[in-house]
């Protein structure tokens with residue numbers, strides 16, 4: 001078995017909000033990072049439904065997205081910034097969102113971080129992604145409508161409720177075109193520059209096809225992330241798209257390869273020793289963990305599902321092993337939230 005190659009992509013999410021509903025939770029942001037990691041590793045559940053003719057073209061892109069742990073100054077960070085803006089029309093999709101002086105938030109060095117801005121958009125636009133070399137250097141990154149970012153919270157309206165808007169825009173960021181090509185109206189006469197994605201014309205906006213469909217001569221790869229297909233019906237990047245993305249990474253975004261944005265920073269908090277340790281993750285039946293803390297008072301432990309609903313909640317003592325029986329809970333992604341006074345630690349748990 002050959003070793004799987006993985007490239008870490010440090011991500012900073014800039015939440016630029018006007019009304020408080022737009023100030024989405026950390027958990028919602030994490031759910032989007034999870035979707036990116038599934039989609040760029042051929043790890044999503046929709047893959048099973050891909051027609052047989054395209055199965056051999058499914059790419060494990062090998063990008064691993066991590067919320068930055070180190071900011072551009074070398075300080076510890078959550079990888080999330082939050083800015084209240086006075087723009088109540090929708091700062092998303094405007095140049096202003098990239099600039100603190102204009103009510104948005106300045107990019108972190110785009111050579112070292114993938115900048116993702118989340119905000120309200122005027123009109124129905126779901127997101128925007130900059131192609132390599134497109135637009136000013138300090139505006140490189142992607143912007144996503146807060147209603148389409150992540151998989152719960154404000155992102156609960158089908159068909160854009162499974163985080164695929166962001167997957168699609170990250171595709172553009174790494175130089176992928178739509179399957180029908182760079183122009184909107186050159187049906188079957190233009191290609192996307194990728195050999196193994198069939199020439200097509202249909203964008204599949206608000207559609208969820210099944211089986212074999214045609215818009216030009218070869219069957220359409222309608223489940224490709226670079227169409228406009230419903231979130232629930234997208235499933236894959238192709239091997240050719242993977243090559244094109246690595247070409248963009250190596251030639252236009254190579255700084256990401258040397259970024260230390262996801263390396264840990266030694267902090268005072270860590271020195272004090274407050275830590276939530278999960279012993280074995282993914283979890284099969286028993287979730288075993290330990291909270292290390294200097295204070296002896298109990299911690300509130302919650303296991304929260306992707307809808308934000310706690311399925312388990314109990315007070316537990318620190319510095320002693322804790323075991324939670326997870327067999328009653330459906331398989332999937334959860335967040336383990338440990339809180340004590342002002343301190344809150346969140347870890348992702350996968351039940352398999």
Ligand SMILES: [Zn+2]
Pocket residue numbers: 168172178
């Ligand atoms: Zn697009």
